[in-house]
Amino acid sequence: MTRAPLSLKIAALGGLAFLHVPLLFILLYCFTTEEKSYAFPPPGFTLKWFGVVWERADIWAAVGLSLKVAALATVIALVLGTLAAGALARARFFGREPVSLLFVLPIALPGIVTGIALRQAFGMMEIPFSVFTIVLGHATFCIVVVYNNAVARLRRLSPSLIEASMDLGADAFQTFRLVVLPNIGTALLAGGMLAFALSFDEVIVTTFTAGQQSTLPIWMLSELIRPRQRPVTNVVAVLVILVTFLPILAAYYLTREGEAVAGSGK
C-alpha cells in the first residue's frame, strides 16, 4: 500500500480534531471560576461546581426520570424490535417494503413532527402527560435501533441451525430459546444499549410529550436558553458524556465480536 500524501493526512486528522475539540472545551469549563460568561481563557480554576451539582436536587430528579424513561423505552423497543426483525429478516410477502419503511419512519421524519403529532393525539384522547407519555414517544423511535441490529444478525444466522434443532425434536419455542436467542443475544444487547443512549439523550420529542416533567436533556435545554450557573451545566454535560460513552463502547465491541456467529459463513 502506498503512503498517504501529507495534505490528506492533515485534512483527515484536522477533521477528527474538529469532531473532538469542542468536547474537550466542555471539560475545561467545568473548572472555571467564571459563572456569568464563557470567558476564555478561564480566569481561575476550582472544583466547587462538582460539589454544587452533587447537592442540586433538581438535577438528580431529572437524572432519575431520564433513567426510568430510558429503561422502560428500551424494554418496549427490545420486545417490539425483535418481533419485527423476526418477521422481516427472511420472510417475503406483499407489503414487506412499506412495513420496513414504517419502522424507519420515526427517525427519518423530523422529531418535531413526531412530537407534535403525539402531543395532539394525547390531547385528543385526553391522556394527561406522565412518564408513560414520554416512554411512548421514545419507544417509537427506539424500535428501529433494536430492529436494525437484530435483523442484521438474524440474516447471518444460518437457517440450517434452526432446521437441525427442529429435526432433533425441539419445538419452535425451544428452538427460539436454545438456538436463536443465544445467537442474537449480543446483537439485542447492543441494540438495547444504543436504544437506551438514544432515549437518555432525546430532547425534541420529549419537549412535546413531557408536559411539566423535566428529563435531563429538558433540564439542560432550559439551562442553555436561560443560563444560571454555567459551569454546573458543564459538569452535568461531562457526566452525560460518560454515561453514554460506556454503553456505546460496549455496543461496539459486542457487535464486532458477533461477526463470528455460528453458521454465518454459509
Place this chain on the structure above:
Amino acid sequence: MSLATFELPEPREGALRRLSDVLTRHTRLLTLLLLVPPLLWLGLVYLGSLFVFLGQSIFSIDEFSGTIVREPTTATLLELFRPANYDIVLRTVGIATAVTLLCALIAFPIAYYAARYAGPKVKAAFYLAVMMPLWSSYLVKVYGWKLLLAKEGAIGWFADRLGLGGALEAWLDLPLVGGPSLSVSYTGMVLTFTYLWLPFMILPVQAALERVPPHLIEAAGDLGASPGLVFRTVILPLAMPGVVAGAIFTFSLTLGDYIVPQIIGTSALVLGQAVYTLQGTAGNIPLAAAFSLVPILVMAVFLTVAKRTGAFDAL
C-alpha cells in the same frame, strides 16, 4: 466401528407442541403474529397520530376566534407561498445546503484516508473516533459550540492571538453570513450543524470508497492516468452515491431542527422554529401542519433523486 448415538429427550406433548406445529407449518401465520404487536404500535399509534396532525393542513383557522374551522380548504397550504413564509422555507433549505456541502468537504478526507490508507488498527481507531461524537449527547455538542462561539469565547481569543482578529471582524461585517458575534450569526449556526451531522456523512462516504475495486484504480494508472485524473474520473464518481447517502442525513436533520437555531443563530426563523411557534404560542395547528409537510416533501423529492444515483446501496 460403532455409530455414535445421542440420547434425545422425547419431544414435548401438549398444547404448546400443537401450537408450535401449527406455526411451523404455516410460516405466514407466524410472520403475521410476529408483526401484529409492532404494527399496532407504529401503524396505529404512530402513523395514526401523524395522519391526524398532518391532515389538519387542509383545515384553516378562524382569524377572530382562533379556533380551527374543520372544512377542507387549500387556503392554509397556499399561505406557505406568502413571501414571509416562503422566505422561511428558502432560508432553511439554504442553510441545509450549506451544511451538507461543508459536511461533504470535511468528511471526504477522513473517509478517504480511513478507506484507502489506514491499516486495521488505525481504521478501528478512526471508526471509534467517528462513532463516539455521533452517539454523544446532542445538547452537549450544541453546548460545546455555544462555549466556543461566544463573543468572549475561545474562537475569538485564538483568532486574536493568531492575528486573525481583524479577519474575523471582517467576516462578521459581511451582510448575510455575519452578525454581532459568531454565536448569533448564520456562520455559527452552519458550523454547529456541520459539527452535529458530520459523522452521518463520514460513514456512508467511507463505505462507498471501500467498495471502489482496487484493480480499477490500477488499470486507470496503467493506462497512463495521473493520480489526480484517477481521482477525478474513477474514485470521485464511484464515491458519489456515498456522498448522496450522507446528504440524506445532513439535509433532513438540518431541515427539521429547531433547537440549534434557538440557541445559536439569528432572530430570523427557520422551518422547525416556525412549526414550533405556530403550534405553541400562536395555536395555529393547521399552518403548523402545512409547514411540517414542507420538509417531508423536500425529503421525498431528495430521496427519489437519490435512489436514481444508487445512494441506497451505500447506506
